[in-house]
Amino acid sequence: MTEAEVVQTVREYFESLFPKVCANCNRRFATLRDYILTTKRIGRTISYDAELKDWNTKQPIGSVAHANCPCGSTLGLSTDEMALPQRLALLNWVRIETGRRGVSPSELLEYLRDEVRKQVLGEASSGDT
Numbered sequence: 001m002t003e004a005e006v007v008q009t010v011r012e013y014f015e016s017l018f019p020k021v022c023a024n025c026n027r028r029f030a031t032l033r034d035y036i037l038t039t040k041r042i043g044r045t046i047s048y049d050a051e052l053k054d055w056n057t058k059q060p061i062g063s064v065a066h067a068n069c070p071c072g073s074t075l076g077l078s079t080d081e082m083a084l085p086q087r088l089a090l091l092n093w094v095r096i097e098t099g100r101r102g103v104s105p106s107e108l109l110e111y112l113r114d115e116v117r118k119q120v121l122g123e124a125s126s127g128d129t
Contacts, residue, residue: 001093003115009086011116014077024073033120039067039075045113047094050105055095060087065113 001009011032020029029035048061064078079087098108 001089003097006090006093007112007115007119009090010112011119013079013082013086014116017077017081020075022069022071022073022075025069025071027069027071035067035077036117036120039069041113042066042068042074044106045109047091047105047109049091050094050098050109055091056088057091060084060091062087063109065109
């Protein structure tokens with residue numbers, strides 16, 4: 001997979017998780033863009049499988065990115081529902097790229113998170129003008 005394919009795959013998957021509702025205050029996030037604009041990013045994105053260096057797992061633990069709802073509740077976007085072949089392809093890409101770039105899995109995932117955010121916010125704002 002190329003980096004562009006990875007970013008597109010991750011973006012499409014996370015967009016498919018919406019609408020999403022905060023279990024604490026019932027705030028409804030209609031789209032990934034709404035979620036990005038409304039929540040406050042916290043912590044680093046983590047891939048539990050990559051951190052464990054379990055690159056060929058048959059039962060992935062997955063990845064999660066956390067953010068706080070305006071009410072203060074912590075929300076997460078995870079890869080729990082992603083199809084296994086897709087998860088393994090992404091995990092393989094992370095393995096290759098962390099070695100090639102000399103970064104940790106978490107650093108690489110934060111980079112991907114930033115790229116997805118830039119795409120989502122950039123496309124929306126260019127469409128607003």
